Amino acid sequence: MPDARLIDLTANDVVGLLRAGEVSPLDCVDALAARIAEADPAVNALPTLCLDRARDHARRLQDRPPGERGLLAGLPVPIKDLTEVAGVRTTFGSPIYADFVPSANDIMVDRLEANGGVVYAKSNTPEFGAGGNTFNEVFGATRNPWNTDLSAAGSSGGAAVALATGMAWAAHGSDMGGSLRNPASFCGVVGFRPSPGRVASNPGFKIDRLLGVQGPMARTVEDAALLLDAMTGESPADPISLPRTESFLAAARSGWRPKRVAFSADLGITPVDPEVAAICRKAALRFADLGAVVEEARPDLSEAHDVFHVLRAMSFAVAHAQKLERHRDKLKPELAWNIEQGLACTMADVARAERGRADMLRRTNAFFDAYDLLLCPSTIVAAFPVEQRYVTDCAGHRFGNYVAWLAIAYAITLTTAPALSLPCGFTADGRPVGLQIVARPRRDADALAGGRALEQALGLGHRPIDPRPPGGAGTRA
Template identity: 40%
Template sequence: MILKSSAATLASMGLTSIAVAKDHTAPASESSNNLPPPDEICFMTAVDLAALLRTKKISAREVMTAHLKQIAKVNSKVNAIVTFVPEDQLMAQALAADELIAKGNTTGALHGLPIAVKDLVETKGLRTTYGSLLWKDLIPTQDALIVERQKNAGAIVIGKTNVPELGMGSQTFNPIFGPTFNPYDPSKTCGGSTGGGATALACGMTPLADGSDMGGSLRNPGSFCNVVGLRTSPGRVPLTAVKMANQTLSVQGPMARTVSDCALLLSVQAGPDVRSPLSLADDPKQFAKPLGRDFKGVKVAFIKDLGLPWEKEVIDAAHAQRKVFEDLGCIVEDNEPDMTDANECFVNFRHWQYEAQYGDLLESNSDKMNAYTKWHITEGRKLTGPYLSRLEMKRSALFRRVQQFLTQYEFLIMPVSQVLPFDVHTPYPDQIGDVKMLTYLDWMRSAYYISVAGNPALSVPCAFSKSGLPIGIQIVGRYNADLSVLQMGFAFEQATKIGKRRPAIAV
């Protein structure tokens, strides 16, 4: 498969870059005199930026100007943000944010902060393509709940981040915008499907990005781009517009450069909604509190290999983190849950779900669908009622085994991905070691085994390969224990500080 040239694709759409923002001063703030340079502003944490905005030490216009300059400098090299809100609109929103701050008011925890929205998520008045020719010109008339909540908290949407076609696969490319490139090595993939979001974060083009995860789409790009991605518990961020309201494979959640920033964003995204039967009633403000915690005596399980093939550098990098957890006071043991039937359950429920989502469009739009979509629809139509009922029994048994395992341990630790970032012009790895990958999904089992079990999981930077490619570790928590996963991720992050290494392309 040949992927479209990013530069050529963007140029054809007039999206090679955006104009560098003018010097917008901020009379309503006390900033302006001792501001850090724009590239430093762009790599501040969202938590710190929010505090500076609240105390008038920086203005929303200065924050926006710095990020627009960084986008103009870097985006054409990586193709992360593919649809933009016009600069004059962004600066007008930043001005409005400053005026509220001058009056002593803010709209919420994200007041004045830029945010990038995944191109699988509907944004009112802003093109949402899903990376598909079927919707290349779609302008939604309303925001998805996650976007609505982010805006209500004061965030300013700067644009949409690139995705694989219909979000399928952990390699970000599509026929509309082409591929997104890994910021640490543009010859490699950034992962997916939140690949554009991960790359934009790593390059300092936004302090926050939202995303979604079915088979690893918040975790794999986090691992490949040295940022943090949280697969939330089903219902933590309610899905109010999905066709199958009780499905648990797909979730939405936060992505950022730090665990604390992820938690801040989740505090806005989370919370119950009556339109989602799975939505969790826990108070989302819990995620806005400090994440520090004592882990002395906490039991942690390190997988051996989970019966999967691994690139040696990846599995070795994860196992090398054992001492970090021991130094945090954890009791670390080698153990792993029985994941029998995880592959069959994930793949076939994915077939079923995608057939329900896109099956009605196949006959009339086959020429606008990629091979992955057609495969899922075709296989989904072969599934029978008796087979699905027995598959659900297997998934139920798997769920109970994993949850029972996690009564012995509070966390399961493993790599996020089975491979390092691979060539950006390769749709997916066809082999890991001596093991042949039979489908575009096979190499993602380390992520989607956790998806089908239903547990929260955090991707946190842990190492770099000999060739300078990021490697992430996956912290899996107990059922619905998103907060404890963030707390452990925060402790690990503070101990290692691997996430502070910036890509040279962004400097």
């Protein structure tokens, strides 16, 4: 019988048991398979399973001594359905690729498996990762486990829900405009957007990209740091990839604390739901209890909307223009719009956006000369109804397109700064809220260490929940 007690443990605890030989990789796969059968029908987080592949890999790992199984020692990890896994259906959330089975792994998957990760599932995502709500025409919508009438956000919505419900101990995600941070906030888990290049991955058509990154998600900061350690390292196939120079788990556990912290409820660029702002401000002020000076301050990010709109549109055009030409009828309207916006960009638009991004980076680095961390909400609202495609308005402001509500995340993306979404509280009606913890570019360790310190101060816990219908309650807390 699968050991259901494993489900409540942290990823670090499970890896400790694996290294000690007290449980096997196969035990872990079996425990997750049983939990998926229980929980996934209500939330649709892991629509593609590859359990036979996982069990074959687990058996191969078990032929080695526990100390020779890599950093993860056989820990199962789900992969977002935007990333190719050899021999496993990979749809990108699109009808165009509904039956696509790649023959090779993405660089990141190779790295994870070389470090003892066992791939057992693909997590749901919106079509080509476009949009902050996880639904697509292939698998349908992923539902928020705290209230299954609500959105899990996106685009790493399936990963966040799998974590929150105990169908994963740690999970792979990716982030351009908040795709790790948004679902982490909506689902009460941790999502970490590392510095660009920290995690090597297949470049695709734009090899010098700085907007989209791969990163870890988990229920605790330490677990996210563990997975990041297993994901990092340079590859000649990814020209922006960085060498692994430190252990991020050790950094998270180092005891480092910030001396001076800035908080901004809106970064000066976006409306924010007042309840979300108040929850995040209260959590940020807990850094004062840890000995830090906490002040209201922010860098000047005023160009963020124009810069992100142009650079995101350009990247979508580079990646998907041929799909628009050949398969327009199969693309969701928001994605088609985004590609068309990119194709319509002029060289003057691109030049203006690149100058604006350079100015934002310069001012952000100057800001971090004075502050160790910048804190703000991860999302401007808590979870909204799953049938609502995106947030159309907030605090009396109506947004002009389907990504504008994500500005508090995408402004940070443009600075190349690492950013952690940490659960920091709940709304009055029980929806999770995340606090975004931002460090100087390339100082990923500071974001993780600061996040762990605040996580311990807040003491919100990490145990998985059962999916909860509207007005219901789960048996786990």
